[in-house]
Amino acid sequence: MPKNREWHLVARPHGWPKPEDFALVETEIPEPGLGQILVRNLYLSVDPYMRGRMNDAKSYLPPFELNQPMQGGAVGQVVASNAEGFAVGDHVLHSFGWREYAVVDAKQAVKVDPEQAPLSAYLGVLGMTGLTAYAGLLRTAEFKEGDAVFVSGAAGAVGSEAGQIAKLKGASRVVGSAGSDEKVKLLVEEYGFDAAFNYKHGPVAEQLAAAAPEGIDVYFDNVGGEHLEAAIGALRVHGRATLCGAIATYNDTEPTPGPRNMGQIIGKRLTLRGMLVRDHFDLQPQFVAEVGSWLREGKLHYRETVVEGIENNLEAFLGMLRGENTGKMIVKVG
Numbered sequence: 001m002p003k004n005r006e007w008h009l010v011a012r013p014h015g016w017p018k019p020e021d022f023a024l025v026e027t028e029i030p031e032p033g034l035g036q037i038l039v040r041n042l043y044l045s046v047d048p049y050m051r052g053r054m055n056d057a058k059s060y061l062p063p064f065e066l067n068q069p070m071q072g073g074a075v076g077q078v079v080a081s082n083a084e085g086f087a088v089g090d091h092v093l094h095s096f097g098w099r100e101y102a103v104v105d106a107k108q109a110v111k112v113d114p115e116q117a118p119l120s121a122y123l124g125v126l127g128m129t130g131l132t133a134y135a136g137l138l139r140t141a142e143f144k145e146g147d148a149v150f151v152s153g154a155a156g157a158v159g160s161e162a163g164q165i166a167k168l169k170g171a172s173r174v175v176g177s178a179g180s181d182e183k184v185k186l187l188v189e190e191y192g193f194d195a196a197f198n199y200k201h202g203p204v205a206e207q208l209a210a211a212a213p214e215g216i217d218v219y220f221d222n223v224g225g226e227h228l229e230a231a232i233g234a235l236r237v238h239g240r241a242t243l244c245g246a247i248a249t250y251n252d253t254e255p256t257p258g259p260r261n262m263g264q265i266i267g268k269r270l271t272l273r274g275m276l277v278r279d280h281f282d283l284q285p286q287f288v289a290e291v292g293s294w295l296r297e298g299k300l301h302y303r304e305t306v307v308e309g310i311e312n313n314l315e316a317f318l319g320m321l322r323g324e325n326t327g328k329m330i331v332k333v334g
């Protein structure tokens, strides 16, 4: 009889997560109840927000429970159905990742079509991270044609899409930062950024000033910390920033100090606005239509870093935090 394997959080990480904080546990394959489907997962998502769910802290999502399977975006195939509207063989997107088999309430599963896009794309470029880029730029930052835009974490899933959308929508200049020279090259040569720099090579403020000498109108923040401070310095009067993520701080063990130049927010009448993708699901049809057509026309490019095997799910997550991914980090279940 085949078994199920699933990742449990067994201790709450302090600082960087350690392998001992997790366990890959073998269980029986669960049976779907009435109104449920059994899904064999094919692709699993690992995402920065999962680090926050490992802490026992009040947030917009509840903490992962200890000694229970962790959760996350996943795409799989229905192998048993006890729910109207779902047949064996259907492909579905749901949020019970970190495991091989998942029982999912039908109302929590969304059918996806492998003919329309590769299945992994529903976790990235056409999925949660793509919508974050789209909504974060166009709605939260109120991007408009002619804006000069700076994107941090620019070679990652959200950042690479945000920068390209800005370019496609008529930005006057798009600058990106990333953590390796290969990523910087990719931003300029493949994604069409006007300039890019490696934030590990020197102070962000100095490198940003060189890349955007006339300043910026929009900052898409995936990183926080030094990047945010540098961007506040570079924003022009009435500039806007989308505070999407602060990955530089997710493993901090002390409260993170704020930017030291917040006085500039007043003087330059800046708007810094936090966003969560879940407030923007109404944009989903418009996002899929627009990004889908850019993909078909070859105008928008994306990369995925695919790690094979459920046993490497944790390593994929840790690797993503360390910057080993280019584009969306995905786990392909064996």
Ligand SMILES: NC(=O)c1ccc[n+]([C@@H]2O[C@H](COP(=O)([O-])OP(=O)(O)OC[C@H]3O[C@@H](n4cnc5c(N)ncnc54)[C@H](OP(=O)(O)O)[C@@H]3O)[C@@H](O)[C@H]2O)c1
Pocket (backbone or CB within 6 Å): 047, 048, 049, 128, 129, 132, 153, 154, 155, 156, 157, 158, 159, 177, 178, 179, 180, 183, 222, 223, 243, 244, 245, 246, 247, 248, 249, 275, 276, 277, 278, 320, 321, 322, 323, 324, 325, 326, 327, 328, 329
């Ligand atoms: N608000 C929302 O609803 C929402 C939704 C999705 C994602 N997010 C946020 O958006 C950001 C990007 O998420 P993603 O899924 O697209 O991940 P990602 O960018 O594909 O992967 C994470 C990247 O972060 C970079 N990084 C790690 N530590 C860093 C540091 N100290 N300084 C600068 N960069 C660092 C690494 O790239 P380098 O090699 O360049 O360092 C790594 O590849 C995250 O902050 C995430 O929390 C927010």
